[in-house]
Amino acid sequence: MEEKSDPDHGNLEGGGEVEGDQSTSSNLDLTSFQLHDLEGVELPLTLIELDLTANRLSTIDSRIGLLSQLKKLSLRQNLFDDAGVEMISRWNAISGLQELILRDNKLTKILDVSIFKSLLVFDVSFNEISSLNAISKVSSTLKELYVSKNEVNKMEEFDHLHELQILELGSNRLRVMENLQNLTNLQELWLGRNRIRTVNLCGLKCITKISLQSNRLTSMLGFQDCVALEELYLSHNGILKMEGLSTLLNLRVLDVSSNKITCVSDIENLTRLEDLWLNDNQIASVEGLDSAVSGSKEKLTTIYLEHNPCANLPNYCSTLRQIFPNIQQIDSNVYS
Structure with missing residues (x-):
């Protein structure tokens, strides 16, 4: 859910009209118009998607509650507090909503969304919420x-x-x-x-x-049963040892950078590993790396070992290129 921006959007502050190329009868995108309200903005009853991202709204227009075909509503990056969105919970006409985005506002609690029986995506990130109370009321259909x-x-x-x-x-x-x-x-x-x-x-x-x-974290143990795991990101912890990885045969990306690891271990059986991030650890030598990563020697395309003692050794990059014949990137160095 990347933030949208469109430099061609005009300014509707004060109730200007929406240009035809920014809306259709089913989709209205008012991203970055800096609107304080929707006065003067037409809201067709046929709307399926309404995007109000990056405006200055603090109260929600009651006409939205009449859009019975609405499936996606984004109120991201506005000025809504709890009271400003509370009435959404009572708008039965839009109970078919599938995506509700309240990201980046001023909410202190999770909105009661129990009327939305088909909700698939619910986003309340970047607010001031202290408890997951009311998540129990979210539809069991939720996927994200x-x-x-x-x-x-x-x-x-x-x-x-x-x-x-x-x-x-x-x-x-x-x-x-x-x-x-x-x-x-x-x-x-x-x-x-x-x-x-x-x-x-x-x-x-x-x-x-x-x-x-x-x-x-100080240990990597706990992932052994996650046999479908493809990407594991554990950087910036206090991990001392690489362990509990040998069963993760589907792993493609492993990031254990910025830890306290002294040697590479427990990944020799991994045959699908493509990206290995080991930078900012305490690995003293590349000796033994050949056997430590033997299962994915041919597959590995990216390895980061910078800011380890071994990265200061003579012929550091050339040694790694000999170990990994298909390597495309070593630290910031890219090879064709």
Whole structure:
């Protein structure tokens, strides 16, 4: 969900008209118009998508509650507080909504969205939310939940989200991984920039991407059963040893940069590894690297080892190029 920007958008502040090329009868994109309200803006009853990203709205126009065909509503990057969006919870006419984006506003709690029985995407990232209370009211149809950059301190109220595929809780105040056991279809778990010390995936096995960057981990143990895992991001922790990786045969990307690792180990069986990030550790030598990464010697295309003692050795890059015949990038050096 990258922020949209369009330099050709005009300024509708004061109730100007929407140009025809910015809207259709089913899609109205008012991104970056700096609107304080929607006075003078036509809202066709046939709208399916309404994007109000990057405006100055603090109260929601009641006409939106009449758009019975609406499937996607983005209120991202505005000035909404809890009271400013509360009435959405009572708008039964738009109960068929599938995506609701409230990212980057001034919310302190999660909106009651229980009327939206077909909700697939719910984003309340970049707010001031301290609790996941009311997540239990979100429809069990939900596939993507984004609550990053808030003040949440406990993982809870997920039990019914059996269809959830993406869970983003990065940049919060979490200390414990918990209550994930019912998320049996979860594919991506993003928990970077928290205060987690121990990995606990509650028995989940279908995950393909996990990020625990910038936490307080000292061990890599806990991923052994995640046999579908393709990408693992563990940079900026206090990990001392590479372990618990030998069963992750589908792993393509491994990032353990900025830790306290002294040698490369437990990845010799990995045959699909393409990207290996080991920079900013304490690896003294590339001796033995040949056998340590033997399973993916032919597959590996990117390796980072800069800011390790071994990166200061003579012939450092040429040695790595001999070990990995298909390497395309060593640190910032790109090879054709």
